[in-house]
Amino acid sequence: MSGSNPSDILSIITQLMFMAFLLMAFTGADQRFRMYIWARNIKSKMDEIKEMSDKSKKDTIDFLKKIGVKRAEEIVNELTEFFTINPVDIEPTDITKRMAHIFRTSLLEWERKLEEGAVEEIPKHVKHNALVLIEIANSLNVIYKVIRHYLLYALKNNNLFLIMQLWMIMPQIVKMSKTLDKARETFKHCRPIGDSVGPLVAYKLLERKKRLWHPAKDTVAGEVEIEGRKVIVVKAEGPGATVGNPGEAIKKVIEGMRGQVDLIITVDAALKLEGEESGSIAEGAGAAIGDPGPEKIAIERVATRYNIPLQAIVIKMSNEEAITDMTKKIAMAADEAVKRVIDKVKSLPEKSVVLVAGIGNTCGVAQ
Template sequence: MNLMFYAVNQVLQQDSELGVLLQTLFSFAFIVYLFYAQRIQAMTMLRQIEVNLRKIKSFRDKSRETAIEAIKKFGKPAFDPTSQVDRFMEHFMIAPVDMDPAGVVGKLGQIVNVREFTFEREVAQMAPEATPAQRHNLENLLEASLALNVFYKVIRHYYLIGKKTMNIYIIMQIHMILPALIQQVEAYSAALQAFRDGIPIGDSVGPIVAAKLLNGAPTKEVAKEMVAGETTIEGRRVIVIKALGPGGSVGRPGDAIERLLEEEDGK
């Protein structure tokens, strides 16, 4: 062991040509790192973002293909729905100005209703032979594809800006939140099959509980795709509200509650 250290020491001595060469290389590497460390770090992060961006693009393309196949299967359109699916995936909603909070909820509700109406009309045109429940499922499938497209375009936007400007702060921001975004993208991608086949997920527990509480009691439609029924629980009159179903639609519970309050005079 002592002989090894002695040999290394001899190599790195100043009068050794190899030692001078190694010291020169180390000094040069230190100078390069001193001036280009941030750029090297930025390029490394950009490379990692690019890899994940390709992954997100593959998820987006898969969702697009799944939506097109589902529309052809359930809707039986007389034309190729590819162009309409591509147009649907480019939809976006501009939220109302919220600097003046008075009335912003009503404005947002109106925009959401218009968005919902537009999506329903688009799906009805693409899948004329689909049942109402299948149309709701197709709408959910297309909205998942739309969300994946938004993820891809936003991340790509910041990636290109960071690559063009080599601004380390822009690159670091997208790089730091990328793991969380990837989890959301994977969740959307994993839900595609459920949306396509109408498999209950998430909020489906609520309608099941409501149906058990009603226990076959008659219901009436109180709002768009919302029904309500009366039952008695522990001697108390209970009004149960649930989505009409089947299909992936939650209806408009706010409108349903508002109408029931008006009918019951707020009691």
């Protein structure tokens, strides 16, 4: 091509590229190439999740062996494949009772397997931490298997759009998996998490308790007095990683007092919106509890039955902050929440009765 103009060469290259583009478009080669790139990206992230899942299972097995559980590997392998089927919701009658029964059955089965494998009785707080570690391993295992399923299904059926959707949400899924992996260390060492802020508020209120009792499984209630007002404080029994049964406990306490309660205040962590500051506090009406239904409806029903005002205080945080080590901002917010609770109690006439519930996972927070 001696003597050819540079502009002619450029024109030829442009035409060849255009023809190649048309050929790829008509044959579908461009789609296959995009699928290949996206699938490789998904596969690399999926392998990362698989590694976290395997590490979580190994650490959980080691933890169970350390606390004297025989057949630790067998128990973890069984429970990481355990599933819970939600009740039929097309017929809403007694759905919360059925849901509570199913969740209770699930938890009792996990506890039974753990206790059967133990050489000697496991302390309650250690058992609760072990159950959470198994739950984290279960969650990571499910995430990995679901991603693998959709990837293989999309490749098998040559489904470009499914691959594209999976590729687009993989960063969020990986972030969620990393948060669970990070949370494992927190629960293993029984350190307070962001979601422990509700129980922490209750703990601070219970520092001068007159008495303490157990109104429901894994849940405690204590009585304190604030300037002539009686305050009943409810929280999960710590310091193990459990949320207790606050709805059942509140129901039993109020029924035991024949409804002679002037105010119910629930304190819980809440998911912050992007742009909101972690540790910021908001107040509202209703039951602040992140529950699938049974515990929350128990609070709402007993409050409605006895016509008791139901107020809420929430401390805002991100998903990651909720299940990992409690930050300084959230710990400081607990002090502000205590102050707000006390102000609400003082605003009532003397001899009033107030029930305060510190909702959340009480990991690292005693009573």
